[in-house]
Amino acid sequence: MTGIPLAFDIVAIFCLIAGLHWHYGNWRKQHILVTLTTFVAWYFPFMIIFVMPIDVSNVSSYLISYSNFMLCIDCFIRCLVILQRNIPPETQ
Numbered sequence: 001m002t003g004i005p006l007a008f009d010i011v012a013i014f015c016l017i018a019g020l021h022w023h024y025g026n027w028r029k030q031h032i033l034v035t036l037t038t039f040v041a042w043y044f045p046f047m048i049i050f051v052m053p054i055d056v057s058n059v060s061s062y063l064i065s066y067s068n069f070m071l072c073i074d075c076f077i078r079c080l081v082i083l084q085r086n087i088p089p090e091t092q
Helices: 003-024 032-086
Strands: none
Touching: 003 032
């Protein structure tokens, strides 16, 4: 995975969850353990939703580059075979 989009997602999700807690929670009345527990309980599902597209795009680009590499190797081998067929045998 690339580092910059992942770091941006981690920070953005942290800010999003903090904002949701600030808006919907009552920080002054509830216990800090409740706030931390709900923060963690919301953080990981949001991470899955936001990080999965980055992972999928990186894997697909890796597979495309790998298939292009294998295509180049295949073309190179075919060219070698064609060249060997065109070389006249040595005369003795």
